[in-house]
Amino acid sequence: MLRLERRPEASQLMSYASPLIAIVLMLIGGLLLFTALGKDPVEGFIVFFINPISDSYGVSELFLKATPLMLVAIGLAVGFRANVWNIGAEGQLIVGAIAASAVALYFYESEGAHVLILMVIAGAIGGMLWAAIPAFLKTRFDTNEILVSLMLVYVAQLLVSWLVHGPMMDPDGFNFPQSRLFEESALLPILFAGTRLNLAFGFAVSALLVGYIFMFRSFAGFQMQVAGYAKDAARYAGFSAKRMVWIGLLSGGGMAGLAGMSEVAGPMGQITDHVSNNYGFAAIIVAFVARLNPVGIFFASLLMALLYLGGEQAQQYLALPSSISNVFQGMLLMFLLGSDVFINYRVRWKEAAA
Amino acid sequence: MESSILSSILFATIVAGTPLIIVALGQLIAEKAGVLNLGAEGMMAMGAVAGFAVTLHSGNPWLGVLAGMLAGAAMSFIFAVVVLTLMGNQVASGLALSILGVGLSAFIGKPYESDILPTVGAIRIPLLADLPIIGDALFNQQALVYFSWALFAGMIWFLYRSRPGLVLRAIGESPSSAHSIGYPVIRIRYMATLFGGAMAGIGGAFLSVFYTPLWVEGMVSGRGWIAIALVVFATWRPFRVLVGAYLFGGVMVAQLFVQGSDLDINIPSQFLSALPYLATIIVLVIISRDRNTVRLNAPVSLGQPYRPEA
Numbered sequence: 001m002l003r004l005e006r007r008p009e010a011s012q013l014m015s016y017a018s019p020l021i022a023i024v025l026m027l028i029g030g031l032l033l034f035t036a037l038g039k040d041p042v043e044g045f046i047v048f049f050i051n052p053i054s055d056s057y058g059v060s061e062l063f064l065k066a067t068p069l070m071l072v073a074i075g076l077a078v079g080f081r082a083n084v085w086n087i088g089a090e091g092q093l094i095v096g097a098i099a100a101s102a103v104a105l106y107f108y109e110s111e112g113a114h115v116l117i118l119m120v121i122a123g124a125i126g127g128m129l130w131a132a133i134p135a136f137l138k139t140r141f142d143t144n145e146i147l148v149s150l151m152l153v154y155v156a157q158l159l160v161s162w163l164v165h166g167p168m169m170d171p172d173g174f175n176f177p178q179s180r181l182f183e184e185s186a187l188l189p190i191l192f193a194g195t196r197l198n199l200a201f202g203f204a205v206s207a208l209l210v211g212y213i214f215m216f217r218s219f220a221g222f223q224m225q226v227a228g229y230a231k232d233a234a235r236y237a238g239f240s241a242k243r244m245v246w247i248g249l250l251s252g253g254g255m256a257g258l259a260g261m262s263e264v265a266g267p268m269g270q271i272t273d274h275v276s277n278n279y280g281f282a283a284i285i286v287a288f289v290a291r292l293n294p295v296g297i298f299f300a301s302l303l304m305a306l307l308y309l310g311g312e313q314a315q316q317y318l319a320l321p322s323s324i325s326n327v328f329q330g331m332l333l334m335f336l337l338g339s340d341v342f343i344n345y346r347v348r349w350k351e352a353a354a
Numbered sequence: 355m356e357s358s359i360l361s362s363i364l365f366a367t368i369v370a371g372t373p374l375i376i377v378a379l380g381q382l383i384a385e386k387a388g389v390l391n392l393g394a395e396g397m398m399a400m401g402a403v404a405g406f407a408v409t410l411h412s413g414n415p416w417l418g419v420l421a422g423m424l425a426g427a428a429m430s431f432i433f434a435v436v437v438l439t440l441m442g443n444q445v446a447s448g449l450a451l452s453i454l455g456v457g458l459s460a461f462i463g464k465p466y467e468s469d470i471l472p473t474v475g476a477i478r479i480p481l482l483a484d485l486p487i488i489g490d491a492l493f494n495q496q497a498l499v500y501f502s503w504a505l506f507a508g509m510i511w512f513l514y515r516s517r518p519g520l521v522l523r524a525i526g527e528s529p530s531s532a533h534s535i536g537y538p539v540i541r542i543r544y545m546a547t548l549f550g551g552a553m554a555g556i557g558g559a560f561l562s563v564f565y566t567p568l569w570v571e572g573m574v575s576g577r578g579w580i581a582i583a584l585v586v587f588a589t590w591r592p593f594r595v596l597v598g599a600y601l602f603g604g605v606m607v608a609q610l611f612v613q614g615s616d617l618d619i620n621i622p623s624q625f626l627s628a629l630p631y632l633a634t635i636i637v638l639v640i641i642s643r644d645r646n647t648v649r650l651n652a653p654v655s656l657g658q659p660y661r662p663e664a
Contacts (some may be wrong), residue, residue: 010652034614055533086443087449096473131591133635137635137638137639140645141639141642141643142642142645142648143635143638143639143642144583144586144638145583146392146445147583147586147634147635147638148580148635148638150579151576151579151580151583151631151632151634151635152578152631152635154575154576154628154631155628155631155632158624158625158627158628159624159628161624162622162624162625165622165624166622260626266616284449284453285450285453288446320461321460321464322459323457323460323464323571324458324461325457326453326454326456326460326461327454327457327458327461329394329453329454329457330450330451330453330454330455330457331454333446333449333450333453333454334436334447334450334451336448337436337440337442337443337447337450338435338436338440338442339440340440340443341440341441341442341443344441345441
């Protein structure tokens with residue numbers, strides 16, 4: 001009989017190997033899924049994982065899609081390390097996009113760099129404000145931040161829906177629920193001519209660097225790490241739990257808001273009620289698969305972006321709904337959480353007890 | 355206000371509260387055993403799509419409900435394997451289950467987005483249904499409304515009057531003591547989790563087969579999360595779940611209130627739709643204001659992995 005046996009100490013090797021095991025299991029699950037749907041699994045695999053990045057434009061799209069994921073995931077990872085569960089990044093991203101769009105529309109037909117700078121600030125502040133609600137309720141009333149931040153996702157979705165059907169609607173847009181297209185001055189500069197990859201990718205890489213320094217080189221980052229491992233130890237050491245809740249939620253909210261800004265000022269060029277493509281939730285998976293590590297987040301974001309692009313390809317060439325991306329994402333996280341057991345346990349063959 | 359309007363508001367409130375009761379009572383059982391499954395949203399979505407598809411193909415709404423129940427239970431089984439056998443983090447795994455369920459349901463449900471099911475007739479209880487105002491609301495309802503009441507009564511009996519219910523609660527309070535007396539902690543937690551999943555599946559099927567009756571991606575729209583909040587709000591007591599569910603049901607049909615009133619108020623529909631989510635936040639704040647309320651009522655081992663030492 002196979003039995004799990006506790007390891008004397010947690011396996012360092014397995015904590016890096018388990019995301020890879022999860023990826024392999026996800027691929028196997030994907031092949032089975034394609035087969036079950038009557039598609040050729042090899043063709044499915046090629047369409048889903050190879051086609052999207054078969055040329056340099058595809059690779060630039062991969063980095064474009066990965067940008068909001070990197071931003072949100074690094075912000076969330078700061079909080080997750082201290083067990084501050086901000087699940088509402090999706091809503092914070094939307095509110096950041098709304099705030100940035102408000103600036104863009106206010107300065108419509110205005111030239112100059114101040115428009116973009118104000119949009120960046122507005123986006124980050126918008127996301128932080130939305131995250132400040134669960135932070136305040138958590139620190140003041142001990143209200144569960146998971147449920148509050150999640151409820152605010154639905155509120156943010158309704159808020160943006162109202163805005164693009166009302167105050168922010170394009171006056172010449174034939175009543176479509178979307179804003180005017182932003183002017184050139186409200187769009188992020190493109191990094192490489194002929195692609196859509198823009199300056200937001202620079203923000204994302206900088207955010208990963210800052211996140212790395214905060215997590216591994218700052219005292220506050222150390223405190224949050226300790227609190228994540230041993231809440232009581234952190235309390236005895238006198239680390240402020242409230243401060244950690246605020247840092248955790250505001251970093252997640254600020255980065256999500258910046259991601260929202262980079263969507264409306266980047267590939268979208270306007271605000272619609274589909275401003276987020278589930279990035280807020282996908283970034284949670286990114287953060288976990290990356291073991292809350294900035295370097296890992298870089299690669300996990302690229303993988304997650306590939307799942308998005310693969311879903312679009314599958315829709316186009318295999319006539320499958322693009323929501324297949326979410327199926328892959330959910331599978332990946334499930335397999336990861338399952339294979340994490342091998343960090344602390346190993347499988348041993350034991351004679352069944354008589 | 356006319357009595358017919360009052361009656362229809364009451365009717366709609368009870369219908370809107372019903373899936374919340376079924377899902378929240380299922381979660382309550384799982385949480386009483388110490389298992390926190392945040393995947394209710396995903397399980398409901400899978401229940402809704404499975405219920406809809408099977409009803410559409412078979413023409414039988416009861417097969418649809420059965421399919422929804424099985425789909426919800428199957429989803430919760432995945433969760434149970436990860437958190438009970440493999441000792442995964444319950445918060446993260448529940449979240450993963452929600453993401454997986456919502457994504458998978460959208461994927462499976464794509465071909466069904468333009469179909470509509472025939473409306474299922476209500477079951478009228480003679481005489482009682484003729485009562486003024488409350489007659490229609492209470493005694494001329496969908497079968498699953500009566501089921502939710504039966505479930506409530508059964509749960510009261512199970513938790514507080516039966517021996518297995520006592521064991522279940524003991525496991526949630528102290529799995530190690532329950533284990534040392536000889537109760538199979540993990541097996542009972544599996545059963546409680548599967549029950550929670552089955553109920554979430556029925557709740558989802560209620561939405562797509564009886565309530566709307568159609569399938570749209572994202573149609574569960576947070577009801578699974580509200581049900582989880584409801585269990586906290588109810589401080590893990592079935593009666594308060596019932597009351598809370600109808601309160602939320604009332605908030606959800608707020609649009610009816612506005613249309614029914616003589617006042618000429620012009621509120622954007624999105625604001626009214628946001629009310630249930632804001633109400634959820636408000637009740638969570640109220641219930642958690644006194645730190646002891648939640649701490650004293652929550653099952654002690656809630657969310658903690660347990661591994662019996664062999």
